[in-house]
Amino acid sequence: MSKAPVKNDIELQLSETHFFQLLDLIYLGNWMVTACSGVEDEHAQEYTDVEKQMFSHAEPFLEKGPFHTLNSEVMFTEEHEDSLQDIIGEYDNEVFWEALAYRMAKRDVIEQIGSTKEIKNEVFMQIFHREMDYIREFETNGIKRITIPPLQ
Structure with missing residues (x-):
């Protein structure tokens, strides 16, 4: 059945x-x-x-x-899509700065303590504190003080 x-x-x-x-x-x-x-x-x-x-x-x-x-x-309508694109732009901006801060903080901590295959609690906290330093820096100065050596 x-x-x-x-x-x-x-x-x-x-x-x-x-x-x-x-x-x-x-x-x-x-x-x-x-x-x-x-x-x-x-x-x-x-x-x-x-x-x-x-x-x-x-x-x-x-x-x-x-x-x-x-x-x-x-x-x-194009006008309404533009208003939604403003939301997307704000999101993209926030994600950019947070991702940049996290990646730079992780890079700094790994350079300081060596490669970490496992991110232990104390290492995570070091990364977190360094990330907060970068976030404050970016909120104050944006990209003004970020320097990259000349590309070869």
Whole structure:
């Protein structure tokens, strides 16, 4: 005896505001997934397909939401995309400085104590404190005082 296929569709009840915010989150998430992936990346394409499907539900809001159509696809207006790109820019900036501080701190500690295959608690704390020093430096001076010897 075979069982009937299970239908896994989900229905959400959202206010208009929450729907628009959900689309913002979907856009931002898809941007994160696809920003560094290649054109042939199937995983990224799956997320883009979900994004398109979700945006198709925004068609009734074309007049009052931040949407327009292009080639029969609903998408955010350029102005709204720009506001989301501002969020991405702030995120990128924060990640850049934190990653730079961490990598420089780790480099400094490894140079000081030698190669560490295992980062033990005390080494982790040294890296953390050095990272905080770099973060304070970057907050005060940005890249002004970072020097790199001339490249050969």
